[in-house]
Amino acid sequence: MTEGTVTDIIVARAQASERLGAAIPWAVAAHIALFAFMIFMPASWRGAVDEGPRTVMTISLGGAPGPRNGGLTTMGGRTVQAPPPEPAKKVVETPPAAKTPEMALPTKNPRVVKPQPKEAPKEATPRTQPATGEPQEGSTRVNTGARGQGFGLTQSGGGGSGVTVDTANFCCPEYLSQMVSLIQRNWDSKQPAAGSVIMKFTITRAGTIENVQVEQSSGFVAHELTAQRALLLTRLPELPIQYPNQTLTVHMRFEYQH
């Protein structure tokens, strides 16, 4: 090459270009590795839903106690009025056809009967209305067709008025209300000291309560024991079919008021 002409050298240099062939297998291998990494990387890296603890709902029975009316319906604390009866339909009456008056002789000394105003039937008299005109709480229940907010948590006899329900994900609030009432039946809430205990437990598909743990202690062993006893005694129905998971973890606060 030392003695070649300029053109020879240039042509030789131009032809001696690098080959791509050696790099292709590496590129293929890199792609396969990346794809395998994407497939086998942990689900959380891909932004999959973290299955860790998350609050599904919060029920709080706080605020001023409601009236004692036996509960049974969330409408219990409110006055209910029946809807007004529909006005009777007016029937158009056709007047009778005019009759020709019979020919009769007038009687002598006809007795004039004074029309007496008829006494109205008892049912027609209006009930005494309250002087203020405001509706008052009645003693009878009226079926208004209104439904409660899912949790009839006034079963305890006026548990409270402030009920906030955040049913973000759990399908079946009825199950929860049932659960609460069943646990309350077994719970001895009368304790000498006030305080609150948060218990954590798991409900299996079959309805048994497992893994009862004290999550937040009140400082009194008696509180924890009664709460634990209430949970262990309770037999719950099976989890609803609509609920997809095998278990349901519940955090429940037991509030002891002296």
Add this chain to the structure above:
Amino acid sequence: MHTLGLLVLALQAQDGAAPVTSGSRVLIDIITKATVINQAVLAILVAISIASWAIILSKWLTYRKVQSQTSQFLDAFRKSSKFSEVQAVATTLSASPLVGVFQAGYAELNAQFRLGKEQPANPSGPAPRPTIKSLTAVDRALLRAATVEINKLEKRVPFLATVASVAPFIGLFGTVVGITIAFQRIGTTGSTNLAVVGPSISEALIATAAGLFAAIPAVLAYNHFSTRMKTFAAEMDDFSLEFLNIAERNFT
């Protein structure tokens, strides 16, 4: 009613109890259940991506070699006092573009010397100092070599620019087709349920993701290589001028 004041329930889904579709299935499902057009688009994009990665890899190795050999060659060139010594070193550093430039210039010088020897001006006197007839001819030879070297360095790099600009469009095409088909499916099923719409749109969008995946490394590599190439071209220009200076000083 003397104890129950506050009752708070916080329900939780049990850790890990939910039936989680395993991650490996999701990606494979998306690809296998995609429409044929989408699969073709994905295949094209994967092929383009492999080609561009191969070019990036080979160019990266080449440029690294070029850089190290160029600095070695410049060292040798500046230390030696004769072009013949440099020529001996040059054959071992053939990756450097400066070697091509040097060899072309050296060949041109030799050719001019040979022409000068054929017509000795004074045969009885001492061997004459070699002189060159035309410095511009040497310059032209250097220029030709530099052009060839730049072309060699640039080879296949424009493909990266093409990938960078075209791959997102190919991916977008796949997505648009996929969404069109998804809407048709919604129309035929008559359901706007997310369970019907979601998977189809997810399949469609994977094409755009693949397009971006192919394009982004190509853009980065193209910009990087362009900068490197400018540096190499500047080095070659500089070397050519240096070579011309030496030639003018010694052989005219």
